[in-house]
Amino acid sequence: MAEPELVDVVVVGLGVGGEEVAGRLAEAGLTVVGVERDLVGGECPYWGCIPSKMMIRAANAIAEARRVDGLAGTAQVRPDWAPVAKRIREEATDTWDDTVAVERFTGKGGRFVRGSARLDGPGRVRVGERVFQARHGIVLGTGTKPSVPPVDGLADTPYWTNRQAIEVEELPESLLVLGGGAIGLELAQVFARFGVRVTVVEAADRVLAVEEPEASEVAAAALRADGVKIHTGVRAERVRHDGRGFTLHGADGAEFTGQRLLVVTGRRAHLDELGLDTVGVDAGQRYLAVDDRLRVTDGMWAVGDVTGEGAFTHVAMYQAGIVVADVLDCARRADGGPDASGTARVTGGAVSASGTTGPGAPAGAVPRADYRALPRVTFTDPEIGAVGLTERQARERGINVQVGLAELPSSARGWIHRSGNEGFVKLVADADQGVLIGATSVGPAGGEVLSGLVVAVHAAVPLARLRHMIYAYPTFHRAIEDALRHLR
């Protein structure tokens, strides 16, 4: 067996979360080995957020051009996928090459190892023949993979996941989308706007089932207006591929066909590959259970999607700040320095209580993770932004709930905007505490309008104060003021 190499920290998986942790710890002066088996940066820049939002930007430009009629004359649009595919290939992904990202990490002082890592006992990580012994800790940022349902015949077909959908150079004539969640709807709308005949099949009784029912209705109506066929309450039972196209059979006998089939039915962590048993951690969990400092066990942290706290890049980045602070704090104490409440400084930078970093920043208490005001945005047109609890979740918790809703089309800005003005602001308040505990903002800028609502939920701003502030006229966010008036 190879002699273990002693290092300070090993980070397994350099996706959004792992890359951030590894880079910042290396900048702070620790010896950090970062292991990645695929592309440094992970799902977000190569097959997720960034290329999908480039696709959405292009599809929305087409939709806006089609709205010229009746507002500003006439416009003729001839959609062409080639510039979109080119932009994804050349600008977003460097043709799925991570040279720049690897150099970004090594430029910060990190040591990069390409390969698949497994835990090999406490503090040890094995990558092929190489074994690393981590003095201060191991950070797991191994993300998720598509979760493909056990539908009869599906595994034997050339179905797409998000990866093939993002990499596509030539659009199919028709596309079946299995799964009406955020990713399914975003991609369905994009392809429909480029002329693909799209059918969405969803098992739940509505699309975007985790969001407010009003949001599901607006999203479904918007996609239908783009020509997307939506079938909810359909449990896929069987899939066949005859060499030219797919047929999906529902449990109720319904049949759907498409040249391509995109499966976007959620994602799951693959904990069984990580050697968790060698450190006494249950590999049978759905996600890696962590505490509010993202600790899995002593000397082991997890970051990002693998924690199951929200599969978003902003969650991975938020958690990364906490992990960095905690690892540095542990390293400081192991080296005989004061703990995070002391005044020690770490070479090259430290993390403050608020999670901010900077050379010589004073050390503070390690921040604890708080997901009460976790924002989420589905980037359909209209955008669906949400934060905190839905009305139903709040009622299920026995909270004395008040709800207020304001429709965008009847607001001044919505009326001015005219076509494409669908949306609303819905507020969920805790009447006893007099604060917002959840909100949904749907509209042309639903994700942007959300920011004020995130502050309100995060900081538990009293409703009275929210009612007595000034909202700029005529903005979309003025609907927040209307929704506050309707709270009951």
Ligand SMILES: Cc1cc2nc3c(=O)[nH]c(=O)nc-3n(C[C@H](O)[C@H](O)[C@H](O)COP(=O)(O)OP(=O)(O)OC[C@H]3O[C@@H](n4cnc5c(N)ncnc54)[C@H](O)[C@@H]3O)c2cc1C
């Ligand atoms: C189509 C799509 C659109 C999305 N859009 C958005 C969006 O708009 N906004 C948003 O916030 N989020 C979005 N997401 C989610 C976002 O991409 C993820 O939340 C984010 O990538 C999670 O980062 P991560 O570091 O946890 O994991 P990942 O990015 O999945 O990275 C994990 C890395 O670990 C590596 N790895 C795994 N196991 C090992 C091992 N044993 N050894 C070595 N390496 C290993 C993997 O190769 C991978 O590179 C989207 C996702 C998809 C699929």
